[in-house]
Amino acid sequence: MTASHHAPQSRALRPTEPGMLPAPCDPAHVESIIRSHERCAALGLTRVDRGDHTPLIRTDLNLARERALRLHLHAAPVMELLLEQTMATQSMxxxxxxxxxxxxxxxxxGFLQRASKVALAPGANWSEASKGTNAIGTTLMNEAPTVVHGEEHFMQANGFLTCSAAPIFDPRGNILGVLDVTGDHRSYHMHTMGLVKMSARMIENHWLADDFHHALRLHFHSRPEFIGTLMEGIVAVGRDGRFLGANRSALDQLGMSCSALRMNTLGVLFGTTLGAVVDHFRSPMATPMPLQLTDGRRLHMRAVFNWPTWHAVGSLNVVDNDAPTAANVPQPASTGSFFGAASGARPATASDAATASASLSGLRYLQTGDAQMEAVIAKVRRVLNRDISVLVLGETGTGKELLARAIHQDSNRSRHPFVAVNCASIPESLIESELFGYEEGAFTGARRKGGVGKIVQAHGGTLFLDEIGDMPLPLQARLLRVLQERQVTPLGSSKSVPVDVAVVSATHRNLRDMISAQTFREDLYYRLNGLVVRVPALRERSDLMVIVHKILRAEANGLPPELTGDVINLLQDCHWPGNIRQLANVLRTATVMAAGEAFITREHLSDDFLEDVLRQRGERVAVPSVPQVQAADEAAPVAAEASPPATTLEAMEIETIRRAVDEAGGNISVASKRLGISRNTIYRKLRWRQGIA
Known part of the structure; x- marks a missing residue:
């Protein structure tokens, strides 16, 4: 490098001069700037150059944006958030x-207008070859976060800027682009770089979850409270136990490159197996799993995975003998849970897992022996990947979205997004902007630079329009146009965005009646109902107990408790107005109440459910009389109650517990020790409420 280049650069690195970094420069940072200046000089650039300000022509810019559409979709909301965090500075x-x-x-x-003078606008190129030393170009060269402040820029025309940039990597270590905050050099803040790096990692984590939504993802950190934050490491694991990708926090914690990580397996690096991880996280209430690295360091880990894909890996998987087998349907060695995991006693072998992986699909897990559901699934399978819209009818809570997700999972679009929109839950004034997106200033309160609509977010994947019958009539015409032309025009824009989506819609309403009442467009109806299927109500199905056992296995941490005959009768007598959603809530509560016990009894069921069933039976609803005891261990007198003679095993058990509490003078801890059961079990069995001082 010539002397003419050394003088201004050395002046730029003195932190005490006006406009310089307010803190002493890190030697590595100084070295990075020097190397960049040397590269610029070798390219024939000079300090007095203004750089190439010619932006890409519109067609080339549109092509570049199309190639990076997925990156833009992940980055856009993060950029808005990052801008809000830097509002105190004049920046972009x-x-x-x-x-x-x-x-x-x-x-x-204000700053955007000034920045336009140095071509800080879409279509401009900020590589080092074009603009000399700058945070974006130097970050691309070094593939590392970079700050370039004031006169550290090689070209003097850019000396009024301060720039903080960080690379964005995909889970395999490939660079996707750069996120940058640029502002007036007088507005420099030492925390800006930290915000940029955190924002880049947020985008990377979104990308990783999108790339590996079918994989097993492990979230870990040496401190369990950091799990769920941007500090956590995330790795994706394949069915062979090998690592597929990771975020940068994971690589930093493990001290290895992405390529080195992919050469390792879960067993070698973390000292555990896929089956052990799957079994540990069978329950959503599972605590973080402790891990130990080969160097002795301890980590805490949570797992995220799709049960229909991974349940066969667990060591507790068995044949589901209680599920009737449908004729002419291949039956796998094991079946999955309707809502989650399967469980049992026979260890799954490697061949079991391979067979399950090859033969099971999303739709397969909805097959529980009911003839009506078998017919629905058979119809859906025939139109998979045929570009035929599916309309799902059924009461609320019957599992219409579960069917939509299964259709997506079994289709060729499964690696792309599944985007669900509930047309009944979004305020009418916001449905249009939520679906189609909007440009800046399209309406009062619109975000700066607009927002990406749900239809564009689903590009390449599946758009699920739940409760389509609740969509306002004016928007039905716009939706029809989008489905016909496969283009979306955001609110307030004159430009159309091409989209490729499969559409599954659902409703509990009678759309034909709505057409007659002119509240639903007939042309949209015939566009959506390429195939119409009806999901039966739970009371109409023949597989209630199969679904019950599958939900119990999903909710239990380990082997699920059994149901007493009384509880089975109650479940069978219920009309289930809330359908499968109501059933899942009842069983989830009962499983928690019966934790550590062998049976789920009537005492573990919620009062409102019991009242509903007894009312449906025509029986009188009796409110149990319960004594009040203190929750503390201090003795408290318990009023003696006249109890009817114990005529059943359950009544004898309750009478024994009451007698033990009486003999202990009301001290629950003493009674629990004498009986060999927990205090919580005593409270549940007697249905006592803790006294409140």
């Missing part, structure tokens, strides 16, 4: 591709 947030081309910007209007 930029997203570039791997060539340094600016794809998207958000920022303050």
């Amino acid at each position: 947030v930029l997203l570039t591709d791997t060539h340094g081309t600016v794809l998207h910007t958000v920022g303050h209007d």
